[in-house]
Amino acid sequence: MCDEEVHTLFLAGKVTIAEIMNETHWSNPAVQNVMGRYPLHEVRLGNHHVPAGALLVLGLAAANADPEVHVDDSGHTFTNESHLAFGSGPHECPTAAQRLAKIIGQTAVERFLARCRTPRLRDDGAVQHGGSVIVRQLTKLAVIFTADTRTAVRHTASGTDALGESSRSSHYLFPPRMLTQLTSHITD
Secondary structure (H helix, E strand, C coil): CCHHHHHHHHHCCCCCHHHHHHHHHHHCCCECEEEEECCCCCEEECCEEECCCCCEEEEHHHHHCCHHHHCCCCCCCCCCCCCCCCCCHHHCCCHHHHHHHHHHHHHHHHHHHHHEEEEEECCCCCEEEEECCCEEEEEEECEEEEECCCCCCCECCCCEECCCCECCCCCCCCCHHHHHHHHCCCCC
16 A cells, blocks of 8 residues: 555544554564574475575565465555564564553654654655664655644743743643553552
8 A cells, every 4th residue: 555545544534543553663663674583403494405504584575475464355555463573483573572662652643743744745755764784774854744733732851832931730741631541540
C-alpha cells in the first residue's frame, strides 16, 4: 500500500495511527538485519546446506515481506502484529517495554498531527535514510506545516504555561492520554 493510500485511509477514519505504525514495522523496520549468528552444527535451511561455523545474517526486513504471514484472509495488512520489530523468542523486548514504545510513538505522532496542520514533505528529497546494513535510520525529514497555536501551549521549566499559570502536576510534560495509559495499572 502506498503512502497516499494510507493517508487517505487515515483522513477517512478507516485506520488509526497505531495501525499505520504497525504497518510501518512491517514495511520499513528500523532493524533490517541481525548479524553474527553461527550454527554450531551442520544445518539445512530450506534447500540450502549450511556448514557449522558459517556466518548467518538474519534478514528481518526480508522476513517481514512474506505475504503469507503479513496479509490476513481478507487481504488487509493492518491487523497482523507478528512483525519482528521487537525481536522474538528469548531475545524479544519485554512486553512492558513494547507497550511503552508503542504509546510513546503513537502519542508523538498524534501530538504532531494535532499541533501541525496540513503537514507535507518539502520536496522529493525530503526523506533520507542512513545507518548501516543492520539499522536503517532516518537522517533527514523535511516537512512543511502550519502550526496550530490554539493547541500548542508552551510550558516553561518552572511549571508555568505561556500565560504564567501554574501547572496542576509535575507531569505536565506527558500528554494526558499517555499519562493515563502509563499509570492505569497503579492502584492506591
